Amino acid sequence: MFNLEKSIAEWRKQMLAAGIKSPAPLEELEIHLREEIDAQLKSGKVAQQAFEHAVPKIGPPRQLKSEFQKANTPTLDRIMSIAVGISTVLVGLWVIGLTIVQGWYLEKMAGDEVRLMGLFVLTFLLAMALFILGLILAFYGGRNASWLPNAKPKRTHV
Amino acid sequence: MIRKELVAASAEPLILSLLDKGESYGYAIIQEIKVRSGGKLQWTDGMLYPVLHRLEQRGLIKSRWGESETGRKRKYYSLKKDGKAAMARHHEQWSLVHSVLSGLSKEQYA
Numbered sequence: 001m002f003n004l005e006k007s008i009a010e011w012r013k014q015m016l017a018a019g020i021k022s023p024a025p026l027e028e029l030e031i032h033l034r035e036e037i038d039a040q041l042k043s044g045k046v047a048q049q050a051f052e053h054a055v056p057k058i059g060p061p062r063q064l065k066s067e068f069q070k071a072n073t074p075t076l077d078r079i080m081s082i083a084v085g086i087s088t089v090l091v092g093l094w095v096i097g098l099t100i101v102q103g104w105y106l107e108k109m110a111g112d113e114v115r116l117m118g119l120f121v122l123t124f125l126l127a128m129a130l131f132i133l134g135l136i137l138a139f140y141g142g143r144n145a146s147w148l149p150n151a152k153p154k155r156t157h158v
Numbered sequence: 159m160i161r162k163e164l165v166a167a168s169a170e171p172l173i174l175s176l177l178d179k180g181e182s183y184g185y186a187i188i189q190e191i192k193v194r195s196g197g198k199l200q201w202t203d204g205m206l207y208p209v210l211h212r213l214e215q216r217g218l219i220k221s222r223w224g225e226s227e228t229g230r231k232r233k234y235y236s237l238k239k240d241g242k243a244a245m246a247r248h249h250e251q252w253s254l255v256h257s258v259l260s261g262l263s264k265e266q267y268a
Contacts, residue, residue, distance in 0.1 A: 028184060028207050028233055035185040036203070038228075059204035067208035 002048040008033065011055060018061030025068050033058055088134030095127035160198055169201070169209050171248035177219060177237040178245055184210065184233065210235055218244050 012030060020026050033054055040050035058064070102120055176187055188203050213219045218241035226232045237245070 025207055025211070027231075029204050031230065031232060032185050032188075032203055032207075034230065035226075057203045059202040063202075064204050064208070067205060068211065070208065070212070 002046075002051075004037070004047045004051060007048075007051050015061050015064075019065040020061060020068060022068065025064075029058055029064070085134050085137035088130055088137060090134075092127050092129075092131030092134055095123060095130065099123045099127055160200070165199060165201065168199070168252075169206075170213065171245065171252060172199075173206075173209060173213065174218065174237060174241055174245035174248065177235055178242065181234045181236040183235065187235075213241070216240075 008030065011033065012026065015026055015029065020029070036054035036057055037047075037050045040053050041047065045053065099120060102123065172191060173187060176182060176190055182190075184206055185203075188201060188206055191199055191201060210219065210221075214221055214235070218238060219235050220238055221233050221235050224232055224234050
């Protein structure tokens, strides 16, 4: 004897086995399956026919898993933005470090202290500017990557 | 039959345009597409949801859990301000393509 709830539970197991593990997508897909089954029952089909008609409409589990994975993966734009931001912060920190080391040798270096001081200040300002820029890029890039030109949109399968 | 590349390309503008008419949920979106296209736009029902999730991640739509008339849980989607802007851009681009094709078609049969 056909048992609809048992069949739906079996369908869920198959989806989980195919890799749709995240609860939210699976719940939505099950709700959709049930809505389609209800529509088929209203049209006069018996439970087994309704279930067998509804399941293929949801789509192949592996393809669904692949599409959901694409949806959950950060876009290349955002990854690039965060990478640029972090790199800039690291460069800034490196230059700040160099500046501090320069400062230690200022007393020991003979010659033009004014020029050395100027170089010290310039290096320090450049480092601070890079550091702040890197923080802004890392923060903004993580939220919105639209600043990158020619970003390719993800291919959609429906 | 409509080429699958065209079906895929039109998914986002269609979803945004439908949600511009008001809040809706996955099953209703699929049914409306079927009715409006006379059954010619064949979507795999389940594939709608990754598209909805991507649109939500991009900040174009938002969702909330509600209940259907029968008391079953249902996720409703609605258009956000950025989604409206994206929809307008899509309309502009599709209108351009349509006007060029129409113009060429008229020339061919003139």
